Amino acid sequence: VSGTRADLLALTPQAVTALSNPGLVKRAQKELEAGKGPRLEEAPDGTVSGTFEDGAVARLPPGKPLRDCPCTCASTGVCRHRVAVALAYPAFAAASGGASSGASGAERAGAAPSAGPAVEEAPWSPGAVEDAALTGALSRRALERAGAMRARGYVARVRRGTFRGDDVPAALLATCTVRFLVPRALAHARCDCAAGTGCEHVALAVWAFREADRQGAPGDAAEVMVEVATAPAVGGSGGAAALGVAADVAGFLLLEGVQHAAGGAGARFALARAQVEGAGLAWVRGALEEAEELLAAYHARSARYAPARAAAALGEVLARTRVARAGGGAGEGALPVRTVLGADQAPETKLDHLRLVSLGVRLSAEGRERGAEVLLVDPAAAGLLVLRRAWTYGEGETPEAGEALGRRQGLPGVSLAALAAGQLVATGATRLPSRQVVFSTRGLQRVSVTPQTGAWEALPVPLRVEDVGALEAELRRRPPRFLRPRLLAEGVHVLAVSRVAGVEYAAGAQALRAEVEDAGGRPFGVELAHRGVAPGALDALAAALGGRPGAVRFVAGDVRRTGHGLVVEPVAVACEGGHVVSLDVAPVARAEGVRAVEDARPAPSPLAAALLEAEGCLADGVHQGLRHASPAWPQRLAGAATRCQDCGLGRVAEALGRVGGRLGQARASGSDTDEAALVEAWADAALRVAVAVEQLGGD
Ligand SMILES: [Zn+2]
Ligand SMILES: [Zn+2]
Numbered sequence: 232v233s234g235t236r237a238d239l240l241a242l243t244p245q246a247v248t249a250l251s252n253p254g255l256v257k258r259a260q261k262e263l264e265a266g267k268g269p270r271l272e273e274a275p276d277g278t279v280s281g282t283f284e285d286g287a288v289a290r291l292p293p294g295k296p297l298r299d300c301p302c303t304c305a306s307t308g309v310c311r312h313r314v315a316v317a318l319a320y321p322a323f324a325a326a327s328g329g330a331s332s333g334a335s336g337a338e339r340a341g342a343a344p345s346a347g348p349a350v351e352e353a354p355w356s357p358g359a360v361e362d363a364a365l366t367g368a369l370s371r372r373a374l375e376r377a378g379a380m381r382a383r384g385y386v387a388r389v390r391r392g393t394f395r396g397d398d399v400p401a402a403l404l405a406t407c408t409v410r411f412l413v414p415r416a417l418a419h420a421r422c423d424c425a426a427g428t429g430c431e432h433v434a435l436a437v438w439a440f441r442e443a444d445r446q447g448a449p450g451d452a453a454e455v456m457v458e459v460a461t462a463p464a465v466g467g468s469g470g471a472a473a474l475g476v477a478a479d480v481a482g483f484l485l486l487e488g489v490q491h492a493a494g495g496a497g498a499r500f501a502l503a504r505a506q507v508e509g510a511g512l513a514w515v516r517g518a519l520e521e522a523e524e525l526l527a528a529y530h531a532r533s534a535r536y537a538p539a540r541a542a543a544a545l546g547e548v549l550a551r552t553r554v555a556r557a558g559g560g561a562g563e564g565a566l567p568v569r570t571v572l573g574a575d576q577a578p579e580t581k582l583d584h585l586r587l588v589s590l591g592v593r594l595s596a597e598g599r600e601r602g603a604e605v606l607l608v609d610p611a612a613a614g615l616l617v618l619r620r621a622w623t624y625g626e627g628e629t630p631e632a633g634e635a636l637g638r639r640q641g642l643p644g645v646s647l648a649a650l651a652a653g654q655l656v657a658t659g660a661t662r663l664p665s666r667q668v669v670f671s672t673r674g675l676q677r678v679s680v681t682p683q684t685g686a687w688e689a690l691p692v693p694l695r696v697e698d699v700g701a702l703e704a705e706l707r708r709r710p711p712r713f714l715r716p717r718l719l720a721e722g723v724h725v726l727a728v729s730r731v732a733g734v735e736y737a738a739g740a741q742a743l744r745a746e747v748e749d750a751g752g753r754p755f756g757v758e759l760a761h762r763g764v765a766p767g768a769l770d771a772l773a774a775a776l777g778g779r780p781g782a783v784r785f786v787a788g789d790v791r792r793t794g795h796g797l798v799v800e801p802v803a804v805a806c807e808g809g810h811v812v813s814l815d816v817a818p819v820a821r822a823e824g825v826r827a828v829e830d831a832r833p834a835p836s837p838l839a840a841a842l843l844e845a846e847g848c849l850a851d852g853v854h855q856g857l858r859h860a861s862p863a864w865p866q867r868l869a870g871a872a873t874r875c876q877d878c879g880l881g882r883v884a885e886a887l888g889r890v891g892g893r894l895g896q897a898r899a900s901g902s903d904t905d906e907a908a909l910v911e912a913w914a915d916a917a918l919r920v921a922v923a924v925e926q927l928g929g930d
Pocket of ligand 1: 313
């Protein structure tokens, strides 16, 4: 018998690479081409064994992940023998006349068009895997962990695949991504966690696909978000209690005010944070932590403190806890409760073999501190990761900037600048819920950084954007910021550039502004303001944009909606010839030929100005404390309400008016109930204003 192993026939070199590594596959392919491949045999039970010239024998029994197949070479991981046997099998099966199965031929990823008459069937869905098959493929421990996770509930993004090329079905879980490389073969499901195969995530992924399949036909949408749960989102483990404590401490700070909340408030926050952390509510914890840090920054007289930031953090705590109490958001695009709370996030995730491409570094400065965030993208999992570095300069030292900071260490043995324009291969990294990636300095981790070619066209959508119109629609549809997952670099995209229509320097704003066109000729803006920590950035951007037509191929940066369309604040650009420029660490070099203009920035519209005033007034309430607000404050609030009313923002105006009414009642009675109602009214108004500002498009 031979050629019975459909799973091995469907295992393409790409899939084998994903299950091992590119080096092993290249080496095995070379040996096969040189005729030095193994001698294969297929046993009646389907076990394929390969005998090598060096005497090693690798055996691939059906249903076993490549990594767990036995080989006499005693290598613990996947070895070149197992890889070579997998790669040699299709030719062996064809030669012995067994590999005529049309199904496996058609399913071979990237198969040549000669694979026979194409019968368009819906591609196989991992949702078709039954629990009995999971029991056979996973260890009891893994299944138990998966079951516990399902009981608590989790959220996944399900990406259906066609098995053409790299387009395989994938489930994006909170902590890792599972890809099904071969139809019907669970052993060849690949996870990017430290285990790699046979882990609990495979079961979670199958259940997510099952839920997606239950909701709609596989052809319906390429990507859907599903929630899998057998228990309510905030059940046991003190979840509801923790939410109550979080809302209480936020309400306390709002009433007492940042100005008046002394040291004791810090302890209350720490306590609430510990409870929320214990209950596994990552995003509530993040918002609390931010409020706590801002309070500390105020007491330390740090420039990081701003009333608007404190108001945003408190509003976020109150919004997230509110959604949980209501049992979920309302309306189109509402997020599941556990997504709003971050209850689906593991505190940290060990990452297996990582291959990351850098999208540049962003520098920041605050007092005597300098910070760097390197944007790293995993082309296979489409996830952005952020590597952070920070330096504090002593009193006698001059804090560095730009190129000099770029010479600092990004990773052991690698400068920040090299990392920012390069690509890296690493093992032993850890990912936090915020998508920060941490490379431990201990243990067996290995990191190697090499230059990259700027081939960003290979990056996956939606990170890569060809059509800014589609991205803008996507941004408009998403839930408000204070309910979305708290992810670093959330707004970062890579935009294809087909033409630069114009570049100018706005002298007053000290900003470079360019109008460029996407792949389809639709315009969008590129804007970068001068910052002292990045003295060469503007000139580097001007040089890249002002070069000969078509020199810039991609711009990577933060994308935001504005009154005049999408605007990207670039971090790096990729030019023709594989040249990647990370702007913030670029050397200072005067770019020629950029037209300087007086600022033509229009004054904000009456609508935007009214919202700005409402936002500022509510933030001032947090600063003073609603209990201690000056007599002028309710007057300012009433003025803001009138301006909003005049601009047609009736519901925002009403919400602001209610804050004034509740304030009067609470002051008169001083009762807890009235103060709680005041906090509710403030939260309601703050959230309405935030939504209106976001809908208006930021600035
Ligand atoms: Zn071996
Ligand atoms: Zn896994």
